[in-house]
Amino acid sequence: MEGYSAARWMVCGDFINPTQPLAWQCASALERLGVTVLTANTEIRQPRVNQFIKKVGKSLAKPFGLKQTLSERFVRDERATIERHLQTQYDRFQPDVVLVIRGNHVAPALLTAWRKDGVKVIGWWIKDLKNLDNFLRDQPFHDLNFCIHANIRHPGIRYLPAVAVDPYRYRPLPEVTKRFDVVFVGIHTPKRREYLRALTGWHLGIVGPGWRSRFEWRDRVLFSAVQARTLYGEALNRFYNAGRIVVNINQWEANEGSGVTLRLADVPASGGCLVSEYSRGIEEMFTPGEEIVSFTSPDELRERVAFYLAHEAERRRVAQAGHARAMRLPTHMDRMRVLLEAVRNGAE
Numbered sequence: 001m002e003g004y005s006a007a008r009w010m011v012c013g014d015f016i017n018p019t020q021p022l023a024w025q026c027a028s029a030l031e032r033l034g035v036t037v038l039t040a041n042t043e044i045r046q047p048r049v050n051q052f053i054k055k056v057g058k059s060l061a062k063p064f065g066l067k068q069t070l071s072e073r074f075v076r077d078e079r080a081t082i083e084r085h086l087q088t089q090y091d092r093f094q095p096d097v098v099l100v101i102r103g104n105h106v107a108p109a110l111l112t113a114w115r116k117d118g119v120k121v122i123g124w125w126i127k128d129l130k131n132l133d134n135f136l137r138d139q140p141f142h143d144l145n146f147c148i149h150a151n152i153r154h155p156g157i158r159y160l161p162a163v164a165v166d167p168y169r170y171r172p173l174p175e176v177t178k179r180f181d182v183v184f185v186g187i188h189t190p191k192r193r194e195y196l197r198a199l200t201g202w203h204l205g206i207v208g209p210g211w212r213s214r215f216e217w218r219d220r221v222l223f224s225a226v227q228a229r230t231l232y233g234e235a236l237n238r239f240y241n242a243g244r245i246v247v248n249i250n251q252w253e254a255n256e257g258s259g260v261t262l263r264l265a266d267v268p269a270s271g272g273c274l275v276s277e278y279s280r281g282i283e284e285m286f287t288p289g290e291e292i293v294s295f296t297s298p299d300e301l302r303e304r305v306a307f308y309l310a311h312e313a314e315r316r317r318v319a320q321a322g323h324a325r326a327m328r329l330p331t332h333m334d335r336m337r338v339l340l341e342a343v344r345n346g347a348e
Contacts, residue, residue: 008036010093013101016043018232023101025166029332038093040086044078083107097343101126102135111141120343126162144342150281160338163265165329172271176241180205181309183243192249196222198298199305207231240270245305248276265329268322273315275304285329291322
């Protein structure tokens with residue numbers, strides 16, 4: 001075989017959640033680079049009846065102190081199902097390279113067996129630092145290790161950001177009416193709720209799971225702002241275009257380390273004015289105050305939003321500069337070329 005650009009790659013990642021398309025984007029980029037790709041899902045689509053049974057089972061077990069035990073049993077069963085699925089896919093495809101987009105667990109026993117077959121295994125950590133210990137623990141089971149956090153100084157781990165521009169998916173739509181003052185996309189967390197409460201008084205649009213749970217229905221402002229549980233593809237691009245400002249709030253705290261969400265590229269690519277919570281690594285891609293706007297607290301978020309809603313010319317200038325900068329960011333093909341080159345060098 002001449003190099004690894006002609007190799008067979010098995011990409012293991014979350015191919016089930018359409019709101020998190022990174023795994024699909026990486027697989028598509030590899031295919032455009034001439035690689036034969038198999039997509040292997042590391043998540044399970046749970047039927048609603050199974051979700052209901054799990055929920056009821058844990059509720060019944062709680063008074064007896066068995067909720068944790070039952071939860072662990074469910075996790076073990078799910079992982080066993082995923083491992084059987086991955087091994088079946090592996091046996092049928094016989095890959096030369098396995099890329100594990102981490103944050104998604106693949107059992108060390110599987111990785112060890114695959115490496116014994118002469119397969120190159122790549123681990124790429126794309127989540128925040130909270131569970132990074134899991135990746136460090138599994139590092140010896142990969143031939144190559146990559147991480148999105150530039151501040152991780154660990155032997156054998158290379159820095160590779162996941163943020164990349166996808167002009168096929170995100171682009172300006174001048175015909176879309178700006179229906180919202182502010183839009184936000186992301187799963188509900190207490191931190192995000194606190195920040196978005198600082199934006200009461202403006203027309204807010206929210207998309208994401210958890211915002212209409214039984215715990216949030218009393219918060220009428222945020223509850224009424226929810227537009228959908230999930231949006232993806234063209235619908236998500238249109239939603240970004242429907243906001244005068246798009247807010248990004250990280251799930252992690254700024255002092256927990258570096259790392260940026262994929263929205264850092266997606267929103268400016270769509271032509272939106274991005275107001276993003278600051279985290280280390282932003283400056284590598286955008287200039288805060290020029291191409292995006294940053295904040296570090298709920299009060300600062302409210303201050304930034306108030307200013308840019310009141311100054312349309314400034315808001316448009318930031319959006320235009322951000323879009324121009326986003327178009328110069330690396331693409332997913334560029335990110336995958338780094339992996340191709342690393343595998344090729346490792347094979348020589």
